[in-house]
Amino acid sequence: MKYTFKTRAILVFFCFMIFINCKDEPAIRNITVNYENAKAVSVSFDFASTKAFSVHLKDRATPILGEYQTEGVTRIFTPVVPFSDGLTYAVVMDEKVVSIFSIKNDTVESPELVGIYPSTNELPENLLKMYFQFSQPMEELGESLEHITVFNRTLNKEEAVFLELESELWNKDHSLLTLWLDPGRIKTDLIPNRKYGLPLLEEHEYEIRIDANFRGANGRPLKNEYTKSFKVGKSDKMKPSPEDWEISVSGDKVSIEFNEPLDAILLKECFRIVNTENKEIPCFSKIEAKEQVLHLVCPQQLNKGEYKLLVDTRLEDLAGNNLNRLFDVDLSSKNNMDTSLQKEIRFKIN
Structure with a gap:
């Protein structure tokens, strides 16, 4: 079966070939890295000998898994995972x-770390x-x-x-990573705690360090190494309190000011x-002041009248306390737990 390149082959870089005791063998010629959708999917070269070959990471003894093909004098190696x-x-x-x-x-951009949340530099001792x-x-x-x-x-x-999980928590397009601190160490009186x-x-x-060897799906390493410094304050033992929020309206924007930073991802949802x-x-969300202010921006200016702000009760603060319950709560307690799915906050535009 003839091997067909789906995109044009691009010769990107190669070093002068090193031969040891190969006087009787013809030289490897025309070594080419082949790209498809900006990924290096195979390497090909001309070599008249029928000798078997393998491809390795430089200075590694173990060969890379992949498919080997021969077409006349052309040898082709396609790795299971792109180079x-x-x-x-x-x-x-x-x-x-x-x-x-x-x-x-050079046409592929290196990924960047564009945000670490919470973005505030003082975090609760029971950060989740x-x-x-x-x-x-x-x-x-x-x-x-x-x-x-x-x-x-x-x-x-x-x-x-951070809690090591067998399956990491990424969003659908694999651009947002969620790392949990061990809940067993946070909840009072559990064995890990x-x-x-x-x-x-x-x-x-503390200082969080993200090294530059963290690679994108395109194989490129991070553009830089990143760090975030923070200090730790007292544990947060209170639920978020909508009664304490301040709501204001300006043109097409409804702003909610909280009395604390809240979960950055849940704020948008x-x-x-x-x-x-x-x-x-219809509105879209914009977060400011280190997750302490949310703007709901509506395409058209809101008319005078009464409105309701509906808040999903799964909204959490940095310690995992949501609008209905504390994260670290005695489950044997006989206190009635709120099970409502949303809270309503009424406001008026004059």
Whole structure:
């Protein structure tokens, strides 16, 4: 079966070939890295010999898994996972490196870390989770915690604060990563809590480091290394209180000021505006002041009259307390728990 390239082959970079005891063999010629949808999907070269070859990461003994094909003097290797941009590979025959090539596609942009949430620099001791927003989809190897570390400046040591999950928590396009701090260490009197204590400690200072080797789905490493410094305050033992929120209207914008930072992702999902006929007013969300202010911007200026702000009760603060219950609550308590799905806040435009 004839091998067909779906996109034009691009010769991106290759080093001078190294031969050891190969005087009787013809040279490898025309080594080419082939791209498809900006990914390096195969490598091909001309080599008249019928000797078997393998492709390795440079200085690695284990060959890369993939499919080998021969078409006349052309040899083709298609890896199971596309080659990674910025890495160097070796063609090996008889346990000898006969050629090396590097992947470098200047048309592909490196991913960037565009946000870490919560964005505030003082976090509660019982912080439940953090979000990492990237500019493009990231690799799907399930090894994020190898690239994201937390250093306790107060104790001068690295801390394992994030919960390791078998399946990482990414959004659909793999650009938003959610990392949980161990709930078992946060909930009072659970075995992990008694044995290890809280993941974060009040009055301690920390630094999160995201190294540049964290790669995007296109194989490119992060554009830079990133850090976020924060200090830890007291545990948050209170539910968010809609009664304390301040609502104001200006033109096409309804603004809600909270008395604390709230969950950045849920803020975008948990608010709707309806009129007296319960017809929803189309709006989009804009978050400011380190997740302490939400603007609902409507395409058209709101008319005078009465409106209702509907708030999904799953909205949480940074400690996982939602509008109905505390995260760290005694489940054996006989206190009646609110089970409503939404809260209503009425406001009027004069």
